[in-house]
Amino acid sequence: MKKTIQSIAIILLFTGCSTNDTEPIIYDNPELTLNIPIDFPELNSSVYNNMPTQYGVELGKKLFFDRQLSADNTISCSSCHIQESAFADHNPKAIGIEGRIGLRNAPPVQNMAFMQFYNWDGNKLQLENQPLVPIITHEEMDSSILEVIGKLESDPSYIELFNKAFQGEGITANGIYNSIAQYEYTLISSNSKYDRVKRNEGETFTTSEAQGYAVFQNKCISCHSTELFTDQSFRNIGFPINPDSEEGGRARITGLVEDYMRFRVPSLRNIEYTAPYGSFGQFATLEDLLDYLDNGVLEADNLDPILKDNNNRIPLTAQEKTDLIAFMKTLSDAEFLGLEY
Structure with missing residues (x-):
């Protein structure tokens, strides 16, 4: 009996030491x-709940470029969001594992902190809800969050980084989503020639660029307003229709007939490097796109009034197209693109 009591005392002693001496x-x-x-718009409110941190951004960037997020370890976020293309893609439609072709063109990842809607149809309102989509989508990474976590848990450097980023929580699904969003919040493009001219930093527009800016203000700014060069609205502007029967534009989200083939107005920043253009890469070049708008777009009941009230077109002379493209190229941010500057 005495021996039993001594054993219990020893166990309690060690238990007490282990509890009291462990500090978080x-x-x-x-x-x-x-x-x-x-002059940039307000931040998306979700940014304030997931402000970028030193290790959160480091982790998010590491994950963004990691092919382990896909089922067969062949593609990463960066496979479809290439820095030299303003973190967009050069394919008409995004290409996932095993060459599977997606529904739409991969949009650029820039100035995400200021966007109120994400994706062509605006199906996400918070950037933290976006990373899971490509991970589990059949045409993209075709994996699962549990499979991804299992892979990351075998890497001590990831364990350490997750703990640093999220106060010892270890590798979690929310840690993956939040860190990728934190990294993307830092991808701010605001140092193009246009920006430097506006800031009076010693640069001026050429004659063609200045004339193009005038054309832009007259014929484009209704949709491509604010310093993001998008008003973030959803519009049907009569572009060729995606033959994929799954496509419905904004109507896929709202279920409203009037939203059929309406898409979020894309930003024009870095547009020189984000070809092809359109929700499924309908136009290979800016010249092709402007020619289409000039020649006349598709009729639709919900065609944007700007076009409907102007005979379904935006009339542009050859010189106006040349000048407009010259201006749009001033929105290229070489520093953001990782190009020589």
Whole structure:
């Protein structure tokens, strides 16, 4: 009996030591300051609940370029979102594992912190809800979040980074989503020639660029407004219709007939590098796109009034097209694109 009591006492002693001496590890993970350009729109409210941090962004970038997120370890987020293309794609439709072709063109990942809708049809309102979509979509990565976590758990560097980014929580689904969003929040493009001219930093537009800016203000700014060069609205502008029967534009989300083939107005920033253009890459070049608008778009009951009230077209002379393209090229941000500057 005495021996039993002594054994219990020893167990309690060690248990007590283990409980009292274990201190939670506090990781120093400073919040990063987003460089918000002058006159840019308000931040998406979700940013304030997931502000970028030193290790959160480092983790998100590592995940963004990691092919382990796909089922067969062949593609990463960066496979369809290429920095030199403003984190967009050069294919008409995104291509996933095993060469599977998606529904739409991969949109650029730039200035995400200021967007209120994500994807062509605006099906996501918070960037943190986006990363799961490509991971589980058959035509993209065709994996599962549990499969991804299982792969990452075999890598000690990931375990350490997740703990640093999220105060010792380890590898979690939310950690994956939040860190990728944090990295994407830092992808701010605001140092194009247009921006430097506006900031009076010693550069000026050429004659053609200045004339193109005038054409833009007269014929394009209704949709491509704000410093993002998009008003973030959804419009049917009569582009050729995607033959995929799954396509319905914004109507896929709202279920409303009037939203059929309406898509979010894309930003024109870095447009020189985001070809092809349109929700499924209908236009190979900017010249092709402007010629189409000039010649006349498809009729539709919900065609945008700007076009419907103008005989279904945006009339442009050959010189106006040349000048407009010259202006749009001033929206290219070489620093953001990782090009020589």
